[in-house]
Amino acid sequence: GYVDLTLIISSKGTLLNKPLINIKGLPIFEIDEYFDGLEDEILKLTKTFSLKNMKQNQNLIDGLKKTCRKYTKEKTGKKPITNINVVRI
Numbered sequence: 471g472y473v474d475l476t477l478i479i480s481s482k483g484t485l486l487n488k489p490l491i492n493i494k495g496l497p498i499f500e501i502d503e504y505f506d507g508l509e510d511e512i513l514k515l516t517k518t519f520s521l522k523n524m525k526q527n528q529n530l531i532d533g534l535k536k537t538c539r540k541y542t543k544e545k546t547g548k549k550p551i552t553n554i555n556v557v558r559i
Contacts, residue, residue, distance in 0.1 A: 471495035472551040473538045475512070479558050483522025486559065489513075496546050504545055511537050531556060 476490040489512045491505060498504045515537050519530045531554045538552045 471497075471542075471546075471548055472553065473508075473542055474553045474555075475534060475538060476555040476557060477512075477516070477534070479521050479556060481559065483520065485513075485516060485521070493542075493550070496542065496548060496550060498546060507545070508538065508541050511541050527556060 472494055473496075474492040474494075478486040478490075480486050489509055491508060493504075512534060515533050516530070519526050519533070521530070534554045535552045538554075539549055542548065542550045
């Protein structure tokens with residue numbers, strides 16, 4: 471299974487909208503609960519970064535990957551392939 475995450479960051483360094491999360495091939499039964507929980511974890515992590523700072527971009531992506539994998543492993547027992555997209559506008 472995989473998790474595909476897209477974050478859209480404004481020029482001011484704020485999240486433009488909720489994280490866009492797509493999942494495929496994971497045994498998740500409580501879909502809403504999974505998405506809400508993962509979204510919370512993602513937002514917690516983004517608060518620890520200066521989203522404006524491009525130098526932190528790779529660290530942000532690595533952190534998001536770890537967060538998605540860890541959360542999904544806890545919920546499903548599976549380690550997903552994780553794709554992170556950070557779009558700046």
